[in-house]
Amino acid sequence: GLIKALLEENYKPHVELAMRDPCLFGDYRTAMEDSEPRLYEDIQDYDAAKALFQEILEEYNESNTPMNLVLFDDALEHLTRIHRVIRMDQGHALLVGVGGSGKQSLCKLASFTAGCEVFEIQLSRGYNESSFRDDLKVLYNKLGIENKKVVFLFTDQHVAEEGFLELINNMLTSGMVPALYADDEKEAILSGIRDEAVKAGTPHAREMIWGYFVQKCSNNLHVVLAMSPVGDALRTRCRNFPGLVNNANIDWFFPWPEQALYAVASVFISPENQLIPDEHRSAVVSHIVMVHQAVGSYSKLFLQRLRRNNYVTPKNYLDFVNSYLKLLESQDKYILSQ
Structure with a gap:
């Protein structure tokens, strides 16, 4: 192909290495050591990736609801992609695949590997936009006050109202939901974070302190959307809420090989x-x-x-x-x- 021809023309000594399949790069070799910065490196092959993720999966199952995952080659590629996105600042993902293809399970394992907490909403009778905003306040407290890196896992089953996606769209594009907090709640946040912001070199102005909080939340937030391509719903949502496509890395889950x-x-x-x-x-x-x-x-x-x-x-x-x-x-x- 064209890529191979260009490599042979310009990088002849390295053609075999560059064309090697699979091409797996990640920084999860030392994921269980909690050491930063991690080294982003060539994982070499599927066997090496499987051994690493199998160890991480066993660790995950000891402290969470156990997942019985079979780490075949296709799953390892998805894990590597999702993990790479989550490790990036303001990295968001849109996982597209039919129900039961492993999107949520792989997201949870990738999040654990990246050292992130997973946050999901729990739907109940009468759950509406007001309930959703209350849950988002809990999420933003984790991000900005507790300084936790959090993956917000949101599936098409969570779309009780289409208005939820307007808020998700704002989170993807700006990192914050407009008018999420009442004035008294906002003042409490500003009071709690002012000393930290000033210590970090932020001016004392109220707007600057709030900007520091929003930026901190944005850096700690990773939105992972798990959607099904069946029907017209996804197409319509992507058209109505362009942030779902423009501000997220898309990973397609095709039928299992x-x-x-x-x-x-x-x-x-x-x-x-x-x-x-x-x-x-x-x-x-x-x-x-x-x-x-x-x-x-x-x-x-x-x-x-x-x-x-x-x-x-x-x-x-x-x-x-x-x-x-x-x-x-x-x-x-x-x-x-x-």
């Missing part, structure tokens, strides 16, 4: 499962992958002939594998009871 399907099935149908003889294990894994891929192929025919979409998602695949294992166990018990 065959390597990912095999990796996931092999983990679930592991040698520890005594119900499947070792000589049949690989055949069972291959069959599960084939069935999932066949459903995807027939779904395309379904769309062509009946004009109806049937979405085949990674969550469907995980449910399929789990259903097979449950059925295998129940049938084994039934046979033994006869």
Whole structure:
């Protein structure tokens, strides 16, 4: 291709190194040591990245709700991308993929790797824009008062009102939501942060102190949006709220490749499962992958002939594998009871 030709013309001794696949760069080799600054370096290959993230995942599971993640190559690339964005000042991301493709899980692991706290809203009956603003006040207190680096994970399931996205748009473009605080709340913040701001060299003027607070919040804030491309909702939202596209790094989650399907099935149908003889294990894994891929192929025919979409998602695949294992166990018990 053109890139290879240019490399051979200008950097001939380094062509092989530059064209090496995969191209994985990150600063997560020392993520568990809490040492700053971290070294942004070439991770070399998928095996090295997997070993690093596997160790980080085990650490995460000890202090959080455990996640049973299979770190196949595609997932490692997404983790590396999301982590890189979060490590940048004012780095925001838009993760686009169908439901169940791992956007939220990978975001949480990448945030933990980057040393950031994850903040999510909890929807309840009657949750409206006023409730959302109250939650945002809690978030901004973490950012500006407690000086915490926070990833605000916001999914399309959280859009109880389209007006929420106007506030998100402001957060992405300016780092602050206009008129978020009442006058008395604003005064309390100014009083609490004035000494710190002056010590940092900020003039005593009220507007300057507030500007210091806003800048501090902006530097500590990372908005990660997890959205589905299904239907027209995302297209409409990006048109109405351009900050979602202009101020965020977009990462597309495409259907899992065959390597990912095999990796996931092999983990679930592991040698520890005594119900499947070792000589049949690989055949069972291959069959599960084939069935999932066949459903995807027939779904395309379904769309062509009946004009109806049937979405085949990674969550469907995980449910399929789990259903097979449950059925295998129940049938084994039934046979033994006869």
